[in-house]
Amino acid sequence: MFDFLEGYDLLGAFWVTIQLTLLSAVGSLVWGTLLAAMRVGPVPLMRGFGTFYVNTVRNIPLTVIILFTSLGLSQTLGVTMGAADNFETQNFRLAVLGLTLYTSAFVCEALRSGINTVPVGQAEAARAIGLNFTQVLTLVVLPQAFRSVVGPLANVLIALTKNTTVAAAIGVAEAALLMKEMIENEAQLILISAVFAFGFVCLTLPTGLILGWVGKKVAVKR
């Protein structure tokens, strides 16, 4: 029944999907945290930049960003991502770049809303007992903020997993591209689709369940 799978590297394609997800997740966590720091910080210019970045990137389709990294950045401006000779690696890295730039806007918003859930009274009380800024931040505000941010960040991670399929637009050999190819060449449309749907359910559902459970467990009850 499943002999149509022969000759296709199904696991390899899903492995590319996972790699795209993890690398972009790390990248967008770093850049998203920086953006969040800018948006909640006291410097007006940085706040303005953070707001501008998030509002711009959130409103552009990911497809446009990914296509731009390939057609605009790479083919027009000659950005090679350190892989000028290897087209495949180059497109993979460009996809990671695009996904990172896009996802970090959502990471930033998740973190910022986490900080905003901490009641002002907490920080005021901390200052009242004589803690300085660093102590207020590391002992009182951030521990509470991190706990309430697990759930929203899990949502972002799941969305990122699904969003990696857009890399198919610039020919990165991940799951959606293989699915397209297989459907064109083989006759079993329903079965092939079921296999890929099952693969994505396997990737996203456990992440959601586990992180959702963790998020509920660590969240501060108010």
Add this chain to the structure above:
Amino acid sequence: MSSVLYDAQGPRAKRRNVVFTVGFLIALAAVLWWVFSALEDKQQLEWAKWEPFFHTEAWSTYIWPGLQNTLKAAALAMVIALPLGAVLGISRLSDHVWVRVPAGIIVEFFRAIPVLVLMIFGLALYSEYTNISTEDRPLYAVVTGLVLYNAAVLAEIVRAGILALPKGQSEAAMAIGLRKGQVMRTILLPQAVTAMLPAIVSQTVVIVKDTALGGGVLTFSDLIAAVSPMSSYYGANIIASFTVVGLIFIAINFALTTFASWLERRLRRGKKSTGAVLDPNDASISGTMGTGAGGGVGGI
């Protein structure tokens, strides 16, 4: 300006702010200079490459037809997905296990799968089992994918909106002798709809963005698909074309987002509307709207 993190600032903090501002300005200027010189280097800043967008030809030949298709797909998807999502969301709240569980499975399944996979499936399905013409097929596939995914997301929004209502509402309705259907139709839904409106409008942003997949991966002739022919016709003005297309998307979605937050503020202020009833639960509602926007994140 004070927040959770810091108090109103004194002279020392203000001086430090100035230092940060200057440092950040320098970094920003360096990046902008790098971008500018890269563009200049590849002749992307020539007036000839940007000029076409100041004439009607580019708009009437490439952009407007593409934009029309984008908006058409988004509108169709929203109109079909909304009732489907409402039915699914209400089914998930049913008292009968045989209604609740299948609805739950459908919703969780379609939320777990990328829209693109659904679109690819739709495209192949229509070419194999129907005789929809080749040029119409991508539109059908895009709308199918969007409907399946967004119906599931909207179902969650509807469910959360109904669950966020105070329990007293349905209890009081049942106490005066209304039946289950009547309680849902006349008491819960009207209140939930107003509470859900901002989340639904935000979901429209996701739908508009997701239509771009049709042009990017399938052969749907939308705004994205217009970029390639447009830039090759006007002499490789890729950067200019992407800028214009990006700005159009930003304009549409920014308008929708602003509308959504205006609605939210208005509903929150509302005195006569059910907003007043919902007030104590505002935190939990906006929380679920967060997941609605999480679904928003789920979009592409």
